[in-house]
Amino acid sequence: MDLTIKRISSEKEHQVNLCGDIDAYTGPKVKEAIMTLVESPDVASIVVDLAEVEYMDSTGIGIFIAVMKACKQTGRTFLVQNLSPRVERLFRITGLYELIAIRKGESE
């Protein structure tokens, strides 16, 4: 399945809305989009919205782990929002649920 990425920037934070499945095929595209923000000096806060992500496999978890570690090292805030039940389950089982800031934001 195809994945689309939409970026919304405001003064407070940079938001990345993902729509589609995150797997081994779409993963690299997602990683690149988010890591570009992590490496950008103007970005202090990153939010990834997963409202339109029904399915994610371990590739997605790996991406969020790498982003979390990179943000921690560079002092950026990173959080994810609007996890579907399936994705939330994956976060809980792998233990990422306690490590990454999660919020129930407003979905479009």
Place this chain on the structure above:
Amino acid sequence: MMPRGIEEEYIRLLRDYLTGQGEDKLYDAQQLGKWMLQQDISPEEMIDLHGRALEHLGDVPEFVRASFSVLTEVMIEYGNEHRAVTTLRSKHKQLQSEMAVASAMQKSLLPRELPVFPGVEIGLVSVAAKQISGDFYDIVAHDNGRFCLTIADITGKGISAAMCMSMLKYAMESLGEMLPGPGEMLRHLNRVVERNTDPSMFVTMVYGCYDTNRHSFRYAVAGHEPGFVYRARDGRFYDMEGQGRALGICNDCSYVEREVRLEVGDVLMLLTDGVTERKIDRDYLQRDELVAYLEAEVGASAQAMADGLYSKLLALSRFELSDDYTMIVLRRT
């Protein structure tokens, strides 16, 4: 580089065709084309050859001679593409041979046979989706009727997964007969993975030891899909308890140990998410649906249960294996 004698051969072919010697000359031309490709003759060289051949056959009008320059320019891109494909093919061949080496290495890391213990059956199905599996399992017999079980899912595919597997196996083996408890083992492996792999790499695992005297399985979980326990007394399946962080996420994690005791007829099932994350038609398999399929296998031997479930799920997902699939079944007899 045009081999010697080919020019004469081509001139003869062209002359024969132009003097009306039949359509079979076109077939010969086709065969010659195949041979030229094998010799790595580029499209531009072919055009050049054709131009020279024409000169041998008669007076070539100036406009025809000049037109070859245009054709050569057009065919240069075809030539570049042909060279790129040749390079890709050779890289692909090299990669395939590297994968074959990694695959053979990986197979050498997995147990060749299952240990046999009185009172408990062990069944196993492990199928890689591609040449190299991201699933790892191990079953090692120890003293006093104990054996240790590992089931793990390594992120990433291919060679990096195989290398991580090798690292895990030897990190475990290096502890020898010291046999730390499951919690300590996972704590040790977490440090190994966290320090030695890419930031996005992590491993989910269940590790535990089965005592065939007490029929108890003492284990710890690192971010892994929960297994199942079947209780013969009430004929029901339960989720195996236990949670913990996947290996490689944080610097130092502790892992809670749990224990499950098996009565006669009880079954313990460990699996990777290739079992639970099956796409059946357009939806993903739910855990309670999986339990329904497991129920159909109750009563069979551990291996028959493992085989039966695999066949069922494979048929339901139309014989497509999108992820590595591993299931270990322990049945107390």
